[in-house]
Amino acid sequence: MCKANLMIHVRSGSDALHRIVCVCHRRLVQIVALSYADDEIALTIEGDEYHSRQITSWLDALHDVVAVRELALPSGSTQEVALGCGGDDRLR
Numbered sequence: 001m002c003k004a005n006l007m008i009h010v011r012s013g014s015d016a017l018h019r020i021v022c023v024c025h026r027r028l029v030q031i032v033a034l035s036y037a038d039d040e041i042a043l044t045i046e047g048d049e050y051h052s053r054q055i056t057s058w059l060d061a062l063h064d065v066v067a068v069r070e071l072a073l074p075s076g077s078t079q080e081v082a083l084g085c086g087g088d089d090r091l092r
Helices: 016-026 049-060
Strands: 002-010 030-037 040-047 065-071
Touching: 002 016, 002 049, 016 030, 016 040, 016 049, 016 065, 040 049, 049 065
Parallel strands: none
Antiparallel strands: 002 040, 002 065, 030 040
């Protein structure tokens, strides 16, 4: 499984939160943690390597999303840095 921390800046007064949760659900990406304050959504997601690598593009394509930034995983995390993907090299 791959893990990523994302900071998503959204248009104020939009349905961005609902759209983001729906995209994650449709794309089989599990939301591990979510916080929403003002116009920013902090999201920690987990999913298979393909979906986790694509999620920033899918979220950035939403019309009420202004920007998506990937944040570093906390130090001491067992996940690798590149979108937190680790695992079997044969899959790459």
